[in-house]
Amino acid sequence: MKVALLSDCYPPRTGGIESQVSDLAAQLVVAGHEVEVFTATAGGPGVDGVRVHRLSTPLALGLPVNPMAAPQVRRLLVAGGFDVAHVHMGVVSPFAWDMAGVTTGLGLPTALTWHCVLDRAARPLGPAVRRWVRRGAALSAVSGFAAQGVRKAAKGAPVAVLPNGIDPSAWRVPDLPTLPALRDARPLRGLAPQDPQARQRRLEGTRPVRVVTASRLAPRKRVGALLAVVAAAHERLGPGAMTVDVYGEGPLRPWLEARVEALGLRDVVRLPGRVTRGELARAWADADVYLSPTRLEAFGIAALEARTTGLPVIARGDSGVREVVTDGLSGLLAADDPGLTDALVRLVADESLRARITRHNRRTPPAQTWDRVVDLAVAEYRRAGA
Structure with missing residues (x-):
């Protein structure tokens, strides 16, 4: 399976989403999948068999933001022959929100995972979430706790739990x-x-x-x-x-x-x-x-x-x-x-x-080991494709 991972943040920035998306990319490659990352974070090339497309702009002054990236990403996705797109959403994720619009607009099977608690943002963000659902997106969150807000935004659409992983x-x-x-x-x-x-x-x-x-x-x-x-x-x-x-x-x-x-x-x-x-x-x-x-x-x-x-x-x-x-x-x-x-x-x-x-x-090892998380991620990709 050829997977596009899309995220505002990615190493060399440090943080929870950054490390998880990077680790997920590497673990998917280990499991035999082809992975390319699309991010607004500046930096060098990818490692561990992962190609990284860095859509950063100097106008953002180092922030992982680029409101002009959508056309370029759209061209790369069309030319890349991807089977699925996996967009990683944070509390404030302008790049990821743009990418969700791009991937669902192309009709590319799309998995959307929230790494945040929407809380009071669930209501104002609801129209966009429901539009992506109508286009076939599969929704998930990193915990059942976070999934509650996503369900509220999606007004009852199924929301799976795709936890963060650990080695x-x-x-x-x-x-x-x-x-x-x-x-x-x-x-x-x-x-x-x-x-x-x-x-x-x-x-x-x-x-x-x-x-x-x-x-x-x-x-x-x-x-x-x-x-x-x-x-x-x-x-x-x-x-x-x-x-x-x-x-x-x-x-x-x-x-x-x-x-x-x-x-x-x-x-x-x-x-x-x-x-x-x-x-x-x-x-x-x-x-x-x-x-x-x-x-x-x-x-x-x-x-x-x-x-x-x-x-x-x-x-x-x-x-x-x-x-x-x-x-x-x-x-x-x-x-x-x-x-x-x-x-x-x-x-x-x-x-x-x-x-x-x-x-x-x-x-007692935790339940969130990478072999299990990769299986759950692939299940989300198949659900998006279905």
């Missing part, structure tokens, strides 16, 4: 030494030495529980709520009980640094910045708990990666993370932010609970 072998890294990024993480301005009680714990053979998270430092990821949860848990647990490493970059870094100081968390919270996927896997192997504060999370790739490493995951139950974490088995799900605080206190204080969940996660 468990890339996240199972036992017996690795402490990641240098953790020891040498860029400190907050004015960061004081480690709390004396925490230092004493290490000298006595114990150490603080290591809590980690990975997130773009942006309002939508609720990093402010994360700090509030950590501050409340720290107050209840006392000094030296835990450290919290927040991996990622974004516009809120200066605000977060100031907020950490204001909350008195200078000895607890560190901001190591953005690291590679391999470095993140090593960090997770050296950690004890993963904390996710997000709500409008369509899936929770970072949480799935942490769970695959073996970390107990704490997350909101009213998010897409609930589809990769089972409450009490692979992590703890909370109804609200105070519940996140309770769960964090419980896991930090209860070593036996952490150990039990970690054993389960290490012994």
Whole structure:
């Protein structure tokens, strides 16, 4: 099968959609399919047998936007002899929305996958979604949670679940030494030495529980709520009980640094910045708990990666993370932010609970392995063709 993958974002940009579309392309090739990618992201040629058409424009100033790309993509699709188009939709995806119009307008079998929660956008976007359905598009979302908004926009059209995928072998890294990024993480301005009680714990053979998270430092990821949860848990647990490493970059870094100081968390919270996927896997192997504060999370790739490493995951139950974490088995799900605080206190204080969940996660691979996800993707392509 010859597949066209169309997405605003693609490597070298970093993010959830970027990594998933890139990995899906590579996995489809491994499964014997021919794949070409169409994206508005600038960069170099494709790798792993994947040809990449980069429809970027300097007028966009580095953003993955090109409102003039449609005619060129239309010509390439007509000449390319594709069997199916797979368009990947985000919260704000002008390129993908244009591409959905192009592919369905050509009569090319089209699968549309949402990597976002439409929320209040479902109603205004409904007319376009229903037009694509009338043209034969097969709709899907990365989780049942995200599919609810797509169904609302489509007014009852079938919406399948096509989850994000993971390679468990890339996240199972036992017996690795402490990641240098953790020891040498860029400190907050004015960061004081480690709390004396925490230092004493290490000298006595114990150490603080290591809590980690990975997130773009942006309002939508609720990093402010994360700090509030950590501050409340720290107050209840006392000094030296835990450290919290927040991996990622974004516009809120200066605000977060100031907020950490204001909350008195200078000895607890560190901001190591953005690291590679391999470095993140090593960090997770050296950690004890993963904390996710997000709500409008369509899936929770970072949480799935942490769970695959073996970390107990704490997350909101009213998010897409609930589809990769089972409450009490692979992590703890909370109804609200105070519940996140309770769960964090419980896991930090209860070593036996952490150990039990970690054993389960290490012994039980997640359901979203790439072989299964590729089969589901191909089923969507056949549904679009039908």
